[in-house]
Amino acid sequence: MITVHHLENSRSLRIVWMLEELGLEYRIKHYKRDSKTMLAPAELREIHPLGKSPVITDGDTVIAESGAIIEYLANRYGAPDWVIPADDPRWQQERYWLHYAEGSLTPLLVMKLIFSHIPRSPMPFFVKPVAKGISGKVIDGFLDPQLQTHLEIIEQHLASHTWFAGDTPGSADIMMSFPLQAASARANTDKLPSIKRFLAQVESRPAWQRAVEAAGPLTPLT
Known part of the structure; x- marks a missing residue:
């Protein structure tokens, strides 16, 4: 199952939106920002060395960066509806x-x-x-x-x-x-x-x- 490592008030909400659009099963692991610095907590570094969100895990695969995650989901789970052919305008x-x-x-x-x-x-x-x-x-x-x-x-x-x-x-x-x-x-x-x-x-x-x-x-x- 896909896990979304979700930092509050962050770009990772749009990853959850895409998962919902695709109708995929997933779970969310929530992380709170530091109340003073508003930075992500150190626990996120256990998932990805940059310690940033969004990150997803899909089995043993770890993917960071919103664009990379969205392209991964579209190509692996969204085709053909979410993959536009290269010869399409x-x-x-x-x-x-x-x-x-x-x-x-x-x-x-x-x-x-x-x-x-x-x-x-x-x-x-x-x-x-x-x-x-x-x-x-x-x-x-x-x-x-x-x-x-x-x-x-x-x-x-x-x-x-x-x-x-x-x-x-x-x-x-x-x-x-x-x-x-x-x-x-x-x-x-x-x-x-x-x-x-x-x-x-x-x-x-x-x-x-x-x-x-x-x-x-x-x-x-x-």
């Missing part, structure tokens, strides 16, 4: 958005989270104004404009596509769900109606609702 779109999620969008969100936390971190009082000023310039001058550009590109794509690579949800949608949910927690999605519609589609699916019930709701870190 949708294949390129799915590959792009599948890797874009962690390769382009999520790093910007992580950087914004880190720079937003810097002014609130413990430091000598005389350093705090400098740290706040530098963080503000990085966020206002680089991260927010970059995120706006990315969200506009995603909005344009979803304006003409029901899902990222077709008329039914696929691997790209599983991957894109987390960064868009995280982004929507910090942005006004009223100006991004197609992204808002996509997220409503995700959250209305019975498989998503079962995943939330099994793993717990996603509350993006702030």
Whole structure:
């Protein structure tokens, strides 16, 4: 049986969603974040040396990284419905958005989270104004404009596509769900109606609702 090593408020919720979409049997091992650092507990290193989530075990096979897990599940358990042939026009779109999620969008969100936390971190009082000023310039001058550009590109794509690579949800949608949910927690999605519609589609699916019930709701870190 597949075991999902699930860290609260993390990318691993989308792995549970995919398992539910595929109708696979699985169990969840829950891990709590450190209340001060918000990092994963040391026990996760017993499963994978990086000590990060998501990780799944399938028998003796251990797989880390969201994209690798999703491709493994799709190819081993999801074919043919979840595997787009390479000669299908949708294949390129799915590959792009599948890797874009962690390769382009999520790093910007992580950087914004880190720079937003810097002014609130413990430091000598005389350093705090400098740290706040530098963080503000990085966020206002680089991260927010970059995120706006990315969200506009995603909005344009979803304006003409029901899902990222077709008329039914696929691997790209599983991957894109987390960064868009995280982004929507910090942005006004009223100006991004197609992204808002996509997220409503995700959250209305019975498989998503079962995943939330099994793993717990996603509350993006702030």
